[in-house]
Amino acid sequence: MCNAVNDQAPRGMRYHIALAGRRNAGKSSLLNLLTGQQVSIVSDTAGTTTDAVNKPFELLPLGPVTFIDTAGIDDEGELGTLRVAATRKALNRADMALYVVDEQGLTDADRAFIQDQRNLGLPILVVFNKGDLTSPAADDLIWCDEQGLPFQQASSVNRHGRRSICQALYELAPEELKAKPVLAADCYGPGDTIICVVPIDMAAPKGRLILPQVQVLREALDHSAIAMICKETELARTLDMLPEPPALVVTDAQAIKTVAMLVPDDVPLTTFSSLFARFKGDLTPMVEGALALDQLKDGDRILIAEACSHHVQDEDIGRVKLPALIRQYSGKTLTFDVAAGHDFPEDLESYALVLHCGACMFNRAEMVRRLRECARRGVPITNYGVAISKLQGVMPRVVAPLLTQSASFTG
Numbered sequence: 001m002c003n004a005v006n007d008q009a010p011r012g013m014r015y016h017i018a019l020a021g022r023r024n025a026g027k028s029s030l031l032n033l034l035t036g037q038q039v040s041i042v043s044d045t046a047g048t049t050t051d052a053v054n055k056p057f058e059l060l061p062l063g064p065v066t067f068i069d070t071a072g073i074d075d076e077g078e079l080g081t082l083r084v085a086a087t088r089k090a091l092n093r094a095d096m097a098l099y100v101v102d103e104q105g106l107t108d109a110d111r112a113f114i115q116d117q118r119n120l121g122l123p124i125l126v127v128f129n130k131g132d133l134t135s136p137a138a139d140d141l142i143w144c145d146e147q148g149l150p151f152q153q154a155s156s157v158n159r160h161g162r163r164s165i166c167q168a169l170y171e172l173a174p175e176e177l178k179a180k181p182v183l184a185a186d187c188y189g190p191g192d193t194i195i196c197v198v199p200i201d202m203a204a205p206k207g208r209l210i211l212p213q214v215q216v217l218r219e220a221l222d223h224s225a226i227a228m229i230c231k232e233t234e235l236a237r238t239l240d241m242l243p244e245p246p247a248l249v250v251t252d253a254q255a256i257k258t259v260a261m262l263v264p265d266d267v268p269l270t271t272f273s274s275l276f277a278r279f280k281g282d283l284t285p286m287v288e289g290a291l292a293l294d295q296l297k298d299g300d301r302i303l304i305a306e307a308c309s310h311h312v313q314d315e316d317i318g319r320v321k322l323p324a325l326i327r328q329y330s331g332k333t334l335t336f337d338v339a340a341g342h343d344f345p346e347d348l349e350s351y352a353l354v355l356h357c358g359a360c361m362f363n364r365a366e367m368v369r370r371l372r373e374c375a376r377r378g379v380p381i382t383n384y385g386v387a388i389s390k391l392q393g394v395m396p397r398v399v400a401p402l403l404t405q406s407a408s409f410t411g
């Protein structure tokens with residue numbers, strides 16, 4: 001994982017629900033209706049919401065969500081165009097969207113926008129707002145039916161529609177996100193022992209563990225397994241202490257070479273990064289993406305994608321250590337660019353490989369979208385940990401315990 005792995009509450013557990021639509025459709029009013037709070041400013045001036053507004057909220061029956069109120073998709077002028085681009089980016093971060101329509105009904109632009117977003121895999125609930133002024137046109141309802149698009153009616157003025165929208169959102173939530181993802185729990189059973197190897201080097205935060213390590217330990221407790229934790233220097237002793245081999249050894253990817261030599265070949269071994277690649281998205285494309293490290297040519301560009309703008313340390317894994325390792329491994333002249341935060345560069349196709357961080361600040365939908373976007377644009381993507389395993393020659397061993405588990409989800 002990234003040295004700076006962020007330690008805030010796991011954001012990945014929240015659904016991100018965007019409110020989109022034309023200016024003045026009533027997006028902000030609907031957000032206020034759904035939350036029962038004055039979160040967003042409402043006015044009859046078109047273009048009131050300029051920057052995306054995030055509002056965390058407990059929305060039953062879904063649970064914790066973050067609403068993202070956005071600028072209208074029909075905003076105009078130089079600034080307006082930038083706002084529309086920002087809205088599209090906000091939608092990239094969403095698990096689903098409420099597309100809000102006013103008394104004008106669904107215009108051609110609305111329909112094109114909705115279709116576009118659905119092609120990108122975004123589940124959409126159409127909300128015919130301003131129900132106190134008009135009922136939805138039969139034409140619009142037929143179109144929604146034809147498209148298989150769920151819809152609801154609402155009026156922010158009459159405070160009508162909240163309950164049915166909440167229920168419809170619950171039904172709309174993608175199954176893969178409703179399912180409870182497992183980190184490593186499908187690799188061991190109750191009463192089994194697992195060992196977590198955590199090197200304490202200069203980059204380790206003082207006095208604490210990082211979130212991915214804590215989550216793996218906590219999950220072991222939840223599944224009544226016995227979790228042992230040690231540095232790589234104590235691993236041999238820890239293994240010797242056990243009357244029978246552990247069900248799994250999980251190590252920080254940076255210690256994988258040493259750890260792989262100490263752990264017997266018949267003991268499943270993986271890295272925190274591989275567990276999180278699967279937990280946050282999908283491991284298979286990350287493994288396939290790592291194979292691109294064998295195809296690099298002189299002049300190739302590699303994109304280091306960091307999901308947040310963290311404090312960069314001297315020995316930063318993404319910016320310093322990995323580029324050095326890759327140059328050494330490939331023997332090629334390569335350029336490394338860094339993209340931090342939610343944005344992928346426009347010229348993604350010009351990269352031979354995307355090297356993604358552990359994405360601890362991303363939710364699962366964001367990572368799944370990034371994987372989908374890279375696949376669509378034909379750019380291989382892998383993450384730091386999987387790349388390190390590949391560079392150290394242990395990738396097949398490290399991913400084997402996770403790829404052989406057909407059910408990576410429970411519940």
Ligand SMILES: Nc1nc2c(ncn2[C@@H]2O[C@H](COP(=O)(O)OP(=O)(O)OP(=O)(O)O)[C@@H](O)[C@H]2O)c(=O)[nH]1
Nearest residue numbers: 023024025026027028029043044047048049130156
């Ligand atoms: N009659 C009626 N008016 C509404 C309703 N919802 C919103 N409005 C009015 O529509 C206007 C625009 O509402 P907003 O919530 O600011 O719309 P928006 O989509 O957020 O607009 P922008 O931020 O400008 O893109 C305001 O004057 C609201 O009072 C509704 O259900 N019924």
Ligand code: SF4
Nearest residue numbers: 002005006307357361
């Ligand atoms: S989101 Fe990525 S860059 Fe930010 S702390 Fe987590 S692993 Fe590091």
Ligand SMILES: [Mg+2]
Nearest residue numbers: 027028048049
């Ligand atoms: Mg608004």
